[in-house]
Amino acid sequence: MRLPxxxxxxxxxxxxxxxxxxxxxxxxxxxxxxxxxxxxSACQNAVASALxxxxxxxxxxxRLRxxxxxxxxRATPCQTELDVTLCFAPLLRWVLCWWRSGGLALAIDPTLKGDQTTAIVIxxxxxxxxxxxxxxxxxADQPGSWMDPTVELLQALAPAVPENMTVIVLCDRGIASPKLWQQIRDQGWHPGMRYRKNITFCADGGKRLPAQRFVSRPDTAWIGRGTAFSTPKAQRRCTLLVVWYSEQEEPWIILTDLAPDQVGPSWYALRFWIELGFKALKSLGWKWDKxxxxxxxxxxxxxxxxxxxTLLALAYGTRVEDAQERRIAPGNLRDAAQSAGSQSP
Incomplete structure (x- = not known):
């Protein structure tokens, strides 16, 4: 078969x-x-047509099929099979070999393809x-918890990350759990988990309150150290972030093990980038939903x-964007990006 x-x-x-x-x-x-x-598009017929x-x-x-x-x-049966799980750590190493920062933010979230398939994704x-x-x-209709597969995904990625790199793992309310919190910490990483507004928190030197009461109106935020949860067995020493943006109906309630001076009000908003990433995988990009x-x-x-x-498309887009900012040709960007310390895959 002749290929381009x-x-x-x-x-x-x-x-x-x-x-x-x-x-x-x-x-x-x-x-x-x-x-x-x-x-x-990553739809099979579209790929075949392009080639x-x-x-x-x-x-x-x-051949694609x-x-x-x-x-x-396969038409000619064989013993060779692609084990995708063995690609997870190498994929993260690939990203990190182009990374220009000492910090890394990972997000965990599920996504659906209609009523057929569900993916839990890091x-x-x-x-x-x-x-x-x-x-x-x-x-999509398969019963069972996502927790064990999620822990296995985190464990698969652990060997790819240098020990001196700060890793923040962002999770929404649906998958936040003590087991996931502990797994993230056991790997030397830092959880950033959103919880429901009715959890309680006792700030150091203060009294226990519903977490949402640490802010009283939109466009305000509160960050502090203390003990979360009222049940003794569930209590956890951590940092609480309560952030209420004006466009939100209620504040975000986020717990992390990082110190208050290591986080900021806009920090958790990074998690929403995974939702934009899902759009790139679906209707706005590779058409997985089709x-x-x-x-x-x-x-x-x-x-x-x-x-x-996605990795290659973002790498190319990064080069084009950075070249435009510096008013140079993308092909001349390498030394300029390195001297500027650009964070770019």
């Missing part, structure tokens, strides 16, 4: 960062990612978007395509 030269260049770009993949796996991933970028000037459309579609299959399901939040680096896929694939294992492999395509 860009696909071979794409494979050379991916290979150093995912070195455990076999050559057929690398070639298939490069084919998917190159076609997705050309098409502006069809270089090869037969039906052959391309079959079989890359997602288990070895035994993403690096970056420039009003997010790069997925670990995920767990299941049928795909018909429902098998969790195949969907998980397709998410590897979405992850790599």
């Amino acid at each position: 030269s860009e696909c071979y260049q794409m494979q050379k770009t991916i290979e150093p960062h995912l070195p455990h993949l076999s050559q057929p796996q690398l070639t298939g991933l490069a084919l998917w990612v190159c076609g997705a970028i050309l098409a502006g 069809s000037p270089w090869s037969n459309w039906y052959n391309l579609r079959q 079989e890359w997602l299959y288990d070895g035994g399901d 993403s690096v939040v970056y420039r009003s978007c997010a790069i997925p680096v670990a995920w767990h896929i299941r049928h 795909t018909r694939r429902t098998d969790p294992t195949r969907v998980s492999r397709h998410w590897l395509v979405l992850s790599v395509a």
